[in-house]
Amino acid sequence: MREFSTFYSEFQLKGRGSVWHPCTIMKQHESYPLIPIERGQGIWLYDASGNRYLDAISSWWVNLFGHCNPDINAALRDQLEKLEHVMLAGFTHEPAIELSERLVKLTPGSLGHCFYASDGASATEIALKMSFHYWQLCGKPEKNQFISLQNGYHGETLGALSVTDVAIFKQIYAPILHQYKTMPTPDWRYAETGESHRDYALRAAHALENYLAQHHATTAALILEPLIQGAAGMGMYHPIYLQRAREICSRYQVHFIADEIAVGFGRTGTFFACEQANITPDFLCLAKGLSGGYLPLSVTMTTDEIYEVFYHEKSSRTFLHSHSHTGNALACRAALATLDLFEQNAVIQANRDKTDYLNKITLPLATHPKVKNFRNCGMIWAFEFETEDPEFSIKCFQAALKQQLLLRPLDKTVYFIPPYIINQQEMNLLVNGTLKVLDEWSES
Ligand SMILES: Cc1ncc(COP(=O)(O)O)c(C=O)c1O
Numbered sequence: 001m002r003e004f005s006t007f008y009s010e011f012q013l014k015g016r017g018s019v020w021h022p023c024t025i026m027k028q029h030e031s032y033p034l035i036p037i038e039r040g041q042g043i044w045l046y047d048a049s050g051n052r053y054l055d056a057i058s059s060w061w062v063n064l065f066g067h068c069n070p071d072i073n074a075a076l077r078d079q080l081e082k083l084e085h086v087m088l089a090g091f092t093h094e095p096a097i098e099l100s101e102r103l104v105k106l107t108p109g110s111l112g113h114c115f116y117a118s119d120g121a122s123a124t125e126i127a128l129k130m131s132f133h134y135w136q137l138c139g140k141p142e143k144n145q146f147i148s149l150q151n152g153y154h155g156e157t158l159g160a161l162s163v164t165d166v167a168i169f170k171q172i173y174a175p176i177l178h179q180y181k182t183m184p185t186p187d188w189r190y191a192e193t194g195e196s197h198r199d200y201a202l203r204a205a206h207a208l209e210n211y212l213a214q215h216h217a218t219t220a221a222l223i224l225e226p227l228i229q230g231a232a233g234m235g236m237y238h239p240i241y242l243q244r245a246r247e248i249c250s251r252y253q254v255h256f257i258a259d260e261i262a263v264g265f266g267r268t269g270t271f272f273a274c275e276q277a278n279i280t281p282d283f284l285c286l287a288k289g290l291s292g293g294y295l296p297l298s299v300t301m302t303t304d305e306i307y308e309v310f311y312h313e314k315s316s317r318t319f320l321h322s323h324s325h326t327g328n329a330l331a332c333r334a335a336l337a338t339l340d341l342f343e344q345n346a347v348i349q350a351n352r353d354k355t356d357y358l359n360k361i362t363l364p365l366a367t368h369p370k371v372k373n374f375r376n377c378g379m380i381w382a383f384e385f386e387t388e389d390p391e392f393s394i395k396c397f398q399a400a401l402k403q404q405l406l407l408r409p410l411d412k413t414v415y416f417i418p419p420y421i422i423n424q425q426e427m428n429l430l431v432n433g434t435l436k437v438l439d440e441w442s443e444s
Contacts, residue, residue: 032398040067043419043426045406053406056416056430061230061262062293065341066421072292075337079330088116088327095332102339103301106271109280113307115300115319116327120261120287121155123298124223126321127283128159130302130310131221131255137309137317143220146178147211147254150185153231154223154259154285163223166231181215183208183222187235189373197238204237205244216252221282223257226273227377230262233413234382236375242277255282261298265289265338266348266420269355269378282306292338297331347420351379357424358416361431368435370442382415385438396437403433414438 017026021034036048043066044052045059055063065072083093100114115126128146135143148154148163155161161170162178170177184190184207191200212219226242229235249256258281263273267289270276274284283306287298310319325331341347359376365383366374374383385392393409400407407414416430 028394032394035401042066042068043422051401051404053401053404054418054426054430054433055406056400056418057406057408058417058419059293059406060288061267061417062288063419064265064289064292064338066419069292069337069341071341072294072334072337075333075340076294076330079333083329085325085328085330087324089322093327093329093332095329095336096327099332099335099339102336103286103299106339107280107284107301108272108274108278110304111280111284111301112304113302115302115321116332117298117300117323118296118325118328118331119155120259120285120298121157121160122323123261123285123287123300124154124160124163124257124259125157126300127223127257127259127285127302128163128221129321130300130306130319131257131283133319134255134306134309135220142218143254145215145218146180146221146223147208147215147219148180148182148223149225149229150182151187151229151232151235152182152185152223152225153229154225155261164231169231181211183211185229185232185235186237186241187229187232188237189235198240201238201241202244205241205248208245209248212248212252212254216254219252219254221255221257222249223259225259225261226263227268227276228263228273228380231410233384233410234375234380234415236377236380236382239277242274242279246277246279246281249282257281257283257285259285261285261287263380266342266351267378267380267417269348269352271342271348289338291331291334292341294334294338295328295331296325297328297335351420354420354422354427355379358427358431361428364435365431365438368438370438379420380415380417382413384412385409385414385441387412387441396441399437399440400433403436405430405433405437407434407437 037045038048039046043054045055046052086093103114104112117123117126132144146163151165153164153166156169161173162180164170165182184204186201186204188197188200246256258274260272264286274281282303284301291297312318365371370386372384372386392412396409397407
């Protein structure tokens with residue numbers, strides 16, 4: 001077998017690759033080499049030359065308990081000997097049943113039903129389709145529009161992209177997307193000087209109310225990312241917005257879809273972000289950390305009321321949506337092992353101590369002369385770095401690698417979403433390494 005490094009330099013020289021990488025300007029890799037990762041252990045990723053990188057963004061926000069986690073590995077090995085996959089139509093299996101029952105117990109209100117898929121975007125599609133279909137079945141076919149938040153992100157399949165508002169992903173595809181309305185974001189970075197985060201969130205909720213007062217008859221659902229708009233650059237907002245949005249949606253008979261694909265499973269400091277507003281959505285979308293980040297698995301949970309409308313003998317009155325790997329047994333087993341880890345290690349409480357520690361040691365970052373809007377919510381930290389360099393993101397990524405860090409800024413926003421197993425020594429390394437990257441930048 002060829003050495004990875006030889007392979008990748010050949011790749012760069014020829015300027016063509018059999019792997020077409022996601023969210024990547026492929027041509028950039030003529031100047032910036034891809035990093036061939038050979039193995040992962042805990043918070044660390046190891047490349048073919050033996051260099052290691054602290055996975056400070058949990059490999060696109062999915063990994064909760066580290067790479068090659070011994071407990072999840074053991075559960076998967078056990079499951080492999082029993083059943084790797086069976087279609088979930090006409091058949092069922094223990095991991096899917098147990099996972100559904102445990103998720104139902106963990107979620108608020110009457111979210112009693114789990115519809116599985118493989119990735120986050122599919123969970124969004126399912127919520128949108130179910131909402132639309134529900135209103136059809138209830139004799140309100142005119143409720144066929146969706147609303148979402150300015151800067152929101154819900155995935156990149158066509159339906160999910162239609163309710164996404166991130167220009168870099170959406171703009172070019174606009175002619176083949178549905179044109180839905182976006183509501184002002186509650187992200188406090190948009191507040192007026194002197195306006196509190198809460199007041200700004202209330203102002204954004206007021207705009208939502210004004211819109212729905214006029215358009216509720218044609219609106220099926222509002223979809224949003226509770227508390228943190230991830231792809232928007234970790235835009236954070238006050239939970240009062242969620243409370244108000246829930247009240248407004250209930251008043252106007254508009255479904256409330258909470259996309260907790262990125263923020264679920266403890267990321268915001270509570271198991272689900274919606275808990276901080278004490279609300280129950282009509283649909284809850286989960287993915288990423290659901291399987292501990294191990295395997296593609298997503299779920300759209302919904303209420304008894306919605307499920308019952310589809311509980312019918314006629315095919316036109318049922319939800320005939322499917323993905324081949326729906327409820328994959330291995331992925332469900334990884335999810336069960338992940339939930340066990342939460343229970344056995346009182347993770348949410350332990351994370352609060354980690355958050356306190358990281359907040360203490362990030363003071364030099366928060367007060368850095370080129371850092372703006374330093375913010376934290378649960379196990380997510382973010383700030384904007386003041387620079388005019390349009391290539392800041394890729395250059396910062398490269399500079400961070402030299403400090404043994406995997407950082408991947410969203411434009412000028414640097415963020416940390418570390419796996420929950422991060423220890424104090426690793427947190428020190430993360431903060432000191434980031435400071436070095438920023439200081440070198442400030443001097444150059
Ligand atoms: C809030 C949110 N929704 C949906 C998605 C899409 O998930 P996936 O990439 O698994 O399709 C993401 C992915 O980052 C996300 O952050």
